[in-house]
Amino acid sequence: MERRIDLRSDTVTLPPPGMLDVLRGVELGDDYYHDDPTVKRLERKAAQMLGKEAALLVLSGTMGNLTSVMSQAPAGSEVIVEHDAHTFHSEAGGMARFVGAMPKRIPGVLGALDPDVVEAQITKKDVLNGGTSLICVENTHNWAGGTVLPLENLEGLRRVADRHGVKIHMDGARMFNAAVAQRVPPSDIVRQVDSVTFCLSKGLACPLGGVVCGSREFIETARHCRQAVGGGMRQAGIIAALGIWALDNMVERLADDHRNARRLADLVAAAGFGVDFRTVQTNMVKVDTSPHTAEEFKAALNARGIDMNIIAPAAVRLVTHWQITAEHIEEVGREMMALRR
Numbered sequence: 001m002e003r004r005i006d007l008r009s010d011t012v013t014l015p016p017p018g019m020l021d022v023l024r025g026v027e028l029g030d031d032y033y034h035d036d037p038t039v040k041r042l043e044r045k046a047a048q049m050l051g052k053e054a055a056l057l058v059l060s061g062t063m064g065n066l067t068s069v070m071s072q073a074p075a076g077s078e079v080i081v082e083h084d085a086h087t088f089h090s091e092a093g094g095m096a097r098f099v100g101a102m103p104k105r106i107p108g109v110l111g112a113l114d115p116d117v118v119e120a121q122i123t124k125k126d127v128l129n130g131g132t133s134l135i136c137v138e139n140t141h142n143w144a145g146g147t148v149l150p151l152e153n154l155e156g157l158r159r160v161a162d163r164h165g166v167k168i169h170m171d172g173a174r175m176f177n178a179a180v181a182q183r184v185p186p187s188d189i190v191r192q193v194d195s196v197t198f199c200l201s202k203g204l205a206c207p208l209g210g211v212v213c214g215s216r217e218f219i220e221t222a223r224h225c226r227q228a229v230g231g232g233m234r235q236a237g238i239i240a241a242l243g244i245w246a247l248d249n250m251v252e253r254l255a256d257d258h259r260n261a262r263r264l265a266d267l268v269a270a271a272g273f274g275v276d277f278r279t280v281q282t283n284m285v286k287v288d289t290s291p292h293t294a295e296e297f298k299a300a301l302n303a304r305g306i307d308m309n310i311i312a313p314a315a316v317r318l319v320t321h322w323q324i325t326a327e328h329i330e331e332v333g334r335e336m337m338a339l340r341r
Contacts, residue, residue, distance in 0.1 A: 004305040005328050010174075010257070010283060010321035013205045015242070022245045028235040031057070038237030042244050046211045049247065050196060051187030054219040057240055059231050061173040061210040064197030066094045067225040068212055069134060072167045072195065075100030076130035080118055082108040084143035086171055087136050098229060102130070110278060111141025112149050115156035122164045135161055138171040139178045139189060145279030145286045146261075146319075148178045151188065158192035170196040173210075177203055177282040180254045194218065200239075203254050203283065204246035205322050209239045250322070257283040257320040260329050264318060267333030272340045285318040286311065297339070304335045 006012050029036035043055040058064040065087050073079050079095060081088050083105045087095060095101050106113055106121055118135060125131025135157060139149040161168050170193040172178070179186040190196045195214035200206035212222055226232065233239075258281075265280040274288025289297035294310040301308065308316045320329075 005307070005324065005332060007306065007308045007318040007320070007324065007332070009309065009319050010202045010205075013321050013323050015207060016205055016250070016322055018249070019205070019242055019245050022241045023238060026237055026241040028237040031233045031236040036235060036237045036240070038244070039233075039240040042211070042240035042247075045244060045247060046198075047213055049186050050190050050213045052190070052196070052213040052215070054216045055211050055213045056219050056222050056226065057233070057236055057243070058197070058210045058212055058226060059208060059233075059239075060201070061171070061197050061199040062091045062094065063226065063229060063231050064210040064212040065091060065136075065169070065171050066098060066229060067222045067231070068169045068195045068197055068214075069095050069101060069136070070099045070225040070228070071218060071221040072169065073099055073101040073133040074130070076102070077125070077133035078102050078104045078123060078130060079134045079136055080104050080106060080113070080121060080132060081136045082106060082111060082113055082138060082141065084108075084111075084141075085136060085138050086142050086173065087138070089143065101133070104132070108141075108144070110147040111138060111144035112147075112153045113137065113157060115153070115160045118157060119160045119164070122160070122166060132164065132166055135166055135168045136171060137168065137193070138173075140174040140181075140282050142173070142284075145276070145317075146174065146177065146282040146284030147279055148181050148281050151182070151184070154192040167195070168193040172196045173199040174202055174282065176251050177254050177258070180252065181258060181282050186251075195222075200243045200246055203257060203321060204243075204250045206239075206242045206246050209243055211243065253322065254283070257322070257324070260320040260324055260326060261285050261318075263326070264320065264329050264332060267329065268318075268336060271333065271336040273336065283320045287316050287318060289314050289316055292339075300339050301332075301335060306332055306335060
């Protein structure tokens with residue numbers, strides 16, 4: 001059966017109506033020489049939205065995280081990450097492979113690091129130790145179920161970082177989901193961090209791209225690091241034009257994805273499958289598929305035209321996005337009810 005309801009990720013979306021129209025007549029230049037006017041527009045817009053001095057277009061969120069770590073963590077130093085962080089699990093070991101930094105994993109609560117625990121794990125550089133250089137946070141936290149970091153948690157981490165002269169980077173791939181969920185400006189989400197990466201290709205529905213934001217000095221270093229990992233671009237205004245459109249048109253509508261996810265969670269529970277409602281904060285729903293295995297559960301729903309990702313032997317993840325409608329959610333609920341019977 002041809003797939004009709006794709007809940008694997010918010011990266012599977014096609015460009016929304018109107019997005020590709022902006023490519024007609026887009027102004028282009030060579031970004032290597034800093035003369036692509038559309039890239040400059042996107043970078044100014046992103047920096048302004050996030051309250052940072054400058055921004056840099058990158059090809060992906062993973063590239064943005066890598067260049068951010070490379071810019072702020074010397075080889076041999078420690079980078080504190082949450083135990084199930086994307087930077088550890090899902091970026092092909094780039095932190096160690098390309099930077100030479102050592103990730104130090106600390107368990108969090110719903111994706112949030114306890115500032116007191118982090119402080120106890122910070123080390124100073126000496127003859128035996130490379131020292132802690134960076135704290136990486138993830139907002140929203142993918143593995144925890146799309147959970148949002150409380151603003152007071154980020155404030156606590158900032159105080160710890162300042163006491164020890166450590167930087168903070170935010171993997172903000174879905175940072176705009178966090179802002180919409182907390183009903184605050186995006187600048188509030190990133191106020192306490194030195195650098196942040198966000199994706200254009202997730203809830204904002206662009207075909208590719210991400211943006212790194214921070215101080216001007218940091219961005220110049222990140223530009224050098226981007227070049228080192230093959231991220232230098234030429235007529236990149238083609239990507240940037242889509243990003244500008246997305247920032248203008250796709251941020252506030254993320255609230256629709258959140259509503260759909262909450263309704264989906266209710267329907268999953270009504271069908272008798274397990275959901276931890278504490279984690280249903282944005283556009284993700286983690287489902288305990290028992291008594292079925294995740295493979296069995298996925299295969300049965302695939303046969304009904306519904307797809308998802310397996311995340312554990314008896315768990316799957318469902319992700320809402322702009323191409324998932326309220327009608328789709330109700331259909332998924334009906335199919336799960338039938339599966340339970």
